[in-house]
Each structure stands twice: as C-alpha cells, then as structure tokens.
Amino acid sequence: MSLLEVKDLHVKVGDKEILRGVDLAIEKGEVHVVMGPNASGKTTLIMTLLGYPGYKITQGKIAFNGINFNEKPIHERVALGLFVAFQTPPEIRGVKLRDLIRIAGGQDPWDPLKEEKETIATPLLEKVGLDPATFFSRDVNVGFSGGEKKRSELAQIFAARPRLMILDEPDSGVDIDSLKTLGLDLGDYIRENNCAALVITHYRHILPYIRPDKASVMCHGRVIVTGDPYEIFSKIEEKGYCEYLGVCPPDMKSLVEKEKTYEQDSQVEKGTG
Numbered sequence: 001m002s003l004l005e006v007k008d009l010h011v012k013v014g015d016k017e018i019l020r021g022v023d024l025a026i027e028k029g030e031v032h033v034v035m036g037p038n039a040s041g042k043t044t045l046i047m048t049l050l051g052y053p054g055y056k057i058t059q060g061k062i063a064f065n066g067i068n069f070n071e072k073p074i075h076e077r078v079a080l081g082l083f084v085a086f087q088t089p090p091e092i093r094g095v096k097l098r099d100l101i102r103i104a105g106g107q108d109p110w111d112p113l114k115e116e117k118e119t120i121a122t123p124l125l126e127k128v129g130l131d132p133a134t135f136f137s138r139d140v141n142v143g144f145s146g147g148e149k150k151r152s153e154l155a156q157i158f159a160a161r162p163r164l165m166i167l168d169e170p171d172s173g174v175d176i177d178s179l180k181t182l183g184l185d186l187g188d189y190i191r192e193n194n195c196a197a198l199v200i201t202h203y204r205h206i207l208p209y210i211r212p213d214k215a216s217v218m219c220h221g222r223v224i225v226t227g228d229p230y231e232i233f234s235k236i237e238e239k240g241y242c243e244y245l246g247v248c249p250p251d252m253k254s255l256v257e258k259e260k261t262y263e264q265d266s267q268v269e270k271g272t273g
Helices: 042-050 074-079 097-104 121-127 146-160 176-193 229-245 252-270
Strands: 004-013 016-026 031-035 055-064 082-085 092-096 164-168 196-200 214-219 222-227
Touching (some): 004 042, 016 031, 016 042, 016 055, 031 042, 031 229, 042 055, 042 074, 042 164, 042 196, 074 082, 092 097, 097 121, 121 146, 146 176, 176 196, 222 229
Parallel strands (some): 031 196, 031 214, 082 164
Antiparallel strands (some): 004 016
16 A cells, blocks of 8 residues: 555646646655646645645545545644645744744644753754754744755654655755755655655756655646656756657647557557557
C-alpha cells in the first residue's frame, strides 16, 4: 500500500474543472518531484491534497496511508502526518515564530513563567541557520527575506515531523547559498526520518540535495509522464515542455488523442487490437 494514492482525481474550482483525472502514488520514504508548465494544475493538486476549501473533488479518490482523505478537514489531514510548505509563506502579525514552531510540534506557546528557558523552538532555529536572538520573538515572516521565510518553514517542518511533506517550489526566491543549506537540511531530514516528500519545482538545482526517486510531469490537469527525474529534467531543459510532451500549446483534446494512440499502438504490439 502506497503512503499517498491519488486515483482519477477530478477537481473543480468554482465552475472550472482544473484537475482532469490525476493519478499519482508516493511510497513511504520516497521523494517525488512534480513539474509542469504554468497553469498545469500543480497548485490545485497541492491545495486539494491539503483539503483547502473551494477545491471540490467531483470524481476520484485521495488515500493517505489507506485512509480516505476526500472528506477530511485540514486539521485531521495534518494530524495524520501531512505538511505543506508554500511557495510564498504568509506573514502572520501578532504570532511569534517561536510559538508557531512549538504549535507545529504539538506544544503550547512559550510561557516564561512556566519555562524559564525555551528549549523547543530555539534549537530548531539554530538547526536551520536562523539566529534565535534575532528571530525568536519576531512575528512570523514579517520583514523576512525569501530565504529566511523558507528557513522558518523548515523549522516548522522539523517540529511537526510529518510522514509526507509537500514542498511548493522550495527553491523559489532563494539564493544559491541558502538553497544549499535548505537542500542539505531537507535531504538529511528525509533520509533520517524515512519521510516521504512531494516537491514542486521548475529547476534541477535542489535535486542533488534531496535525491528524488521519481518525477512526474503535469499538463492541463493530468499527470502525463512519470519516470527517472534526471532523465526527465534533461529532456525538458533540452526541448521544453511542449516539444517533450508532443503538444504545443498543451490542450486536453490533443493529450487525450495522444494517449489513445499510445494505447492502440500497445494493443497492436500485443496482438490484442
């Protein structure tokens, strides 16, 4: 049984269908990269997995460790081991970073009357390269640089200890030095904790650190190709999405016709057509 199983997933946002039959499986401890052109459905897939309101499943199923996720609210999905790190983490005024890290780990906010020295958020801030003296009492992400926001989310991930982390473009808005630090910390955590990861990215820069097992390419609301991540990245960098997928511009009709052709050719080769 896969840790995450997505079968024939159709999702509407308002009156518009965004996902049109997504199939995806992630095993325990697997790092799976998902890429695709803009508006291919990657963000909708993330928000649907999280259970965010407004993303309506009209067909198909999401199962996490054998549990049907279709009707479960966000807090129950998180409690079962799901964590989403967003491309652009929001600023949260009035909430201290130390307290959010503690809450992510199932602890109450820090009370100096009960705990003279804070011992949960502090070592995690140090681990991700954020000076506790500077960031301990700051409001979440307020005035943070892109790299600092990513590091603060990393500290929350480490506190939550998820079974599956979903990372939405973790390399976006991050300089090379910060990317190396983030990538190494993520890679170490994944391997040490046998944690699965679904990583949305457009670039190969983070791959050497997280060492992905598989990659999938989404286009027009479906997963079109799944295979070796380095081979897929190389072909996309060489040809671009349109030429690699054989569809330009990407549209559902062409993709469906192409899939039917593949199926017919396969049947002829097997002598069943």
